[in-house]
Amino acid sequence: MRKAIKYILFLIFIFVISSGCNENSHQTNVEKDHYNINNIKPVFDLGNYTVKYKKNKIIFSKEHGNISSPVQYNNLKNEFNFNSIYRFKDSLQNAYFFRFGWVSFKENQSVLSNIEWIGKAPQEFEDFKKINFKIVDIDFIQFGTTSLCTIGDSQTWWSNAQNLRKYINDTNENLIFVGSNTDIFGYGHEGEGGNNSSELLNRIDNIPSADFYTLLLGTNDWKNNIETTFINITKITEHLTLLNPKAKILYLTPIPTTNKKRDLFNIDLSKKLIEKFKENKQIIVLDLRKKILDNENWEKDYLSHDGLHQNKDGVEFTAKSIGNKIIELNRN
The missing domain is CATH 3.40.50.1110 (SGNH hydrolase)
Known part of the structure; x- marks a missing residue:
């Protein structure tokens, strides 16, 4: 009986050690490329825009006209272009962060598409709402x-x-x-x-x-x-x-x-x-x-x-x- 108990305890010990080793070995591979969302630095307030968000597109009201930069590939920190990160903040002070991969302007309406949200994404909404947009810096590691x-x-x-x-x-x-x-x-x-x-x-x-x-x-x-x-x-x-x-x-x-x-x-x-x-x-x-x-x-x-x-x-x-x-x- 004692030998059986010792054997069971030995198996438990081996399982714990093996699990620990697997966990540690997994930890050596968890360093994935990521944004340091604990350090978000505001850069420029673009102001308030009336928009709706659906099908992963931010659609601007026609009153804003063409909102995008004439030079899309630049690092200017005061306009909508492909190289910046944007904060999207609603009236309830919920903040979301994104990059966009394309912008179109048709029938006097601007649309940002191919959007990648950094962290959580907002719920879609089909009625126009006033949203504040701000350019921010977030280190990408x-x-x-x-x-x-x-x-x-x-x-x-x-x-x-x-x-x-x-x-x-x-x-x-x-x-x-x-x-x-x-x-x-x-x-x-x-x-x-x-x-x-x-x-x-x-x-x-x-x-x-x-x-x-x-x-x-x-x-x-x-x-x-x-x-x-x-x-x-x-x-x-x-x-x-x-x-x-x-x-x-x-x-x-x-x-x-x-x-x-x-x-x-x-x-x-x-x-x-x-x-x-x-x-x-x-x-x-x-x-x-x-x-x-x-x-x-x-x-x-x-x-x-x-x-x-x-x-x-x-x-x-x-x-x-x-x-x-x-x-x-x-x-x-």
């Missing part, structure tokens, strides 16, 4: 030792591509994302919608030093001279190698599109750049186009309805390709 800057056009930033860095981080948690712009999740980046290679060259001094860069660019040049585009992208990579001589640049071949003329331009551009980069040890070609086309149902599985931008599955596929490639490069 990232855990990792390797910095990554994602550079490009709307395919690295707009719509579903807001998820790009979040999905990359799901694959490789050791990354810190940097850039002069900020996505809805708080990650820095260098994507701007509609950019061609010349426009990116014009803002190249905004790009910070990083351990890794991804460059997904060129599809918006399809109506321009291919040789000029080739020279522009070459200049961009040369600038990045000077910015950090130890950095690795992942050149992503443009994703396939349903626009045949655009697609042919992308194919020819990729061929020229792959040939150019093959002797450069700092530049690694990640043939995203080929990886996508390996799926015979690529258009349905990876593209959105416009035939150009990726859907969420397509963005996740791209993100995993990038995250795994960086893991592979760091091992070598």
Whole structure:
């Protein structure tokens, strides 16, 4: 009987120790990227606006006209733009915080959409209410030792591509994302919608030093001279190698599109750049186009309805390709 009791006590002891070890091992992985919501700093009071909130859209009354900044990608702290955090405070003094990923202005009405709430979200309301908006600063804390800057056009930033860095981080948690712009999740980046290679060259001094860069660019040049585009992208990579001589640049071949003329331009551009980069040890070609086309149902599985931008599955596929490639490069 005593032996049985001792044996049971021994099993309980082992279970407690094992549970403790599992709990501790779990705790070593709980450091996820997050906002420090205990330290919210007011920056600028934008004032009161009459709005309604439904389907994750903030709809402004027509009396306000166009509320957004004429330059959406900026760090001005006194207007609605993509890079700030906003406090949303109702008449009951309930405060909520958000970023937005898109703004439209139609029939004299502004709408903020692709909203990501920091913490809790308000209940939807379909009747217009007076809401106070204030720009605030909330530190976004990232855990990792390797910095990554994602550079490009709307395919690295707009719509579903807001998820790009979040999905990359799901694959490789050791990354810190940097850039002069900020996505809805708080990650820095260098994507701007509609950019061609010349426009990116014009803002190249905004790009910070990083351990890794991804460059997904060129599809918006399809109506321009291919040789000029080739020279522009070459200049961009040369600038990045000077910015950090130890950095690795992942050149992503443009994703396939349903626009045949655009697609042919992308194919020819990729061929020229792959040939150019093959002797450069700092530049690694990640043939995203080929990886996508390996799926015979690529258009349905990876593209959105416009035939150009990726859907969420397509963005996740791209993100995993990038995250795994960086893991592979760091091992070598």
